Amino acid sequence: MRAEELRKKSTEDLEKALNDARSKAVDLRFGVAAGNTKGIGDLRRIRREIAQVMTILREGKNGNRTAEK
Template sequence: MNAKELREKSPEELRTALADLKKAAFNLRFQQATGAIENTAQMKKARRDAARVKTILNEKAAAAAGNE
């Protein structure tokens, strides 16, 4: 998931993507705690993707506030 793809999405789509990413991060943390995780790099990717979505949401909110 890259920033260019995210910028094309609506704020509602971004919020649902953020919720999905947070659930995925939680599940990965749970897997790590139980020792069931095979690829620990997935945790880093999920965290960074969530941060990327939050950044795009903030950019869109700032742009909307600037237009009003």
């Protein structure tokens, strides 16, 4: 998801997206370690999404977030 789309979401939606992304990352890590998953690119994409969501949440806490519902 793009950062512009994430900034339009509410804080509750962002926290839910963060939890979902973290659980996906754990599943992918275990899959890669077990040799079942070859989607290492997916893991990178999920980590990037986690970082984007955390950054946007931090912007909201610092008062820099402008588009909050």
